[in-house]
Amino acid sequence: MIKLGLVGTHWITAQFAQAVLETGKYEISAIYSRNKENAKKFSVKIQQNKASLYDNFDDFIDSGIQVVYLASPNSFHFEHAQIAIKHDVDVIVEKPSFSNPDQFRTIIDLLKLHPKIRLFEAARNYHDPNFKVVQSTVKNLDLLQGANLVYAHYSSRYDEYLAKPDNPPNVFTRDFSGGALYDLGVYPLYDALGWFGYPEKIDYKAQLLKNGIDAFGWINLKYSGFSVGIFISKVFTSTAPTEIFGLKHTIEIDSPSELNQIAVINGHDKQFVADGSGRNPLFNEADDFARVLNDRFSEKNQSEYEKWLKIATQINQLLFDLRKSAGIDFPADNQ
Structure with missing residues (x-):
């Protein structure tokens, strides 16, 4: 144990x-x-x-x-x-x-x-088995034309911010490296890098609160021949699905973080290709980490660990570049 x-x-x-x-x-x-x-x-x-x-x-x-x-x-x-x-x-x-x-x-x-x-x-969606289902489904598209990923969820902590904007909760302050991008944006960015690769150009248009933290915003990732839009928010909720657009087929996903329901749409035909397991959404990452920790020097586990660490560093760089494109500075940047 x-x-x-x-x-x-x-x-x-x-x-x-x-x-x-x-x-x-x-x-x-x-x-x-x-x-x-x-x-x-x-x-x-x-x-x-x-x-x-x-x-x-x-x-x-x-x-x-x-x-x-x-x-x-x-x-x-x-x-x-x-x-x-x-x-x-x-x-x-x-x-x-x-x-x-x-x-x-x-x-x-x-x-x-x-x-x-x-x-x-710990990025739960990256370790979900359905992450690879989407990955393989994307590869089978005749033509990848773009994607729109939506993760907008009202935070209960926003009530605290509205009540005391001069004494906000940690997630709504730059002092604690908070905001919508760093809290919610991580999930769709893992999706984007895992399914489409690292983008050629990036941009983040953020709506800032008076203390300079991002409440919601639009991320644009530019690839060769297509673009990926990501919409994130901590101050309201959207029920819009995440969609990946092929030529005649569209991949529809319930949530970029949960990946509970994945369907392929062709005209009026909608076929579900994966459903969630119904278990704790953090189970798969916890199980993956334990597997590596219990046999950390096996060739397979070492290779997988290095892949995880590489994408984590890429996500970190991408978050930083997006944040800077929106003019958001953290005190941690000067320490």
């Missing part, structure tokens, strides 16, 4: 905790929060009362855990990942991994000094 430590006490950490337990390959041995009382409440919530609780990160990392799951605010990922790697603890970092490419390059250099250690970016 892999001894796992959890950082963060929000819903995503609870969902990941459930997923790792469902794999049967992890045990949750430690929980960290800046407030130990929050860690205690969270341990009860996820029914892991035997887990050790910490409010000191160094003590947490030295508690005997083998891998840490980082779901701290985005701007903390870099510091926490560095500490973990230096202590020879594997890292699963919730998307987005780091605030900018300089941070990621520092992490890559650090990993070279600790060759046994693995770092994973």
Whole structure:
């Protein structure tokens, strides 16, 4: 069993905790929060009362855990990942991994000094079996003419922002490397890179809040012979599907992050080619990570890990370039 430590006490950490337990390959041995009382409440919530609780990160990392799951605010990922790697603890970092490419390059250099250690970016859609279903369906199109990916979901944290715009929640601040692009845009960007490759030109037209963070926006990815549009929002919800356009066929996907329902449309004919498994959406990534951690030097697992790390660095660069095209700066860029 892999001894796992959890950082963060929000819903995503609870969902990941459930997923790792469902794999049967992890045990949750430690929980960290800046407030130990929050860690205690969270341990009860996820029914892991035997887990050790910490409010000191160094003590947490030295508690005997083998891998840490980082779901701290985005701007903390870099510091926490560095500490973990230096202590020879594997890292699963919730998307987005780091605030900018300089941070990621520092992490890559650090990993070279600790060759046994693995770092994973938790991007659930990339590990979903239906991701490859779409990938193969795209390859079978007679002609790829473009795509429109939509991920617009109203955030409950926006209510907090509206109530106290001068004291916004982390996800709506540049100080914590938040915003729609870094929170939601990661998913469709993984889709785009996995299904179409790295774009030739990019642009992000963002609607900014008064504190300079992006509430919603339009991403344009230009490829040779076609373009991909991505629409993201944290301040309203869209029910529009994601679509990939061939000549006579259109691939329709319910959500770029969930990938629960995939259909191919030809005129009035609509055929479903894949449905979701109905299980925890984080199960597949947790299971994939465990497979690599339990046999990290096998040729197959090493090759797959290197592929995951490569696309994570590409996503990080793409996020940074898109953010800069929209005139959004993070304090982390100057640290």
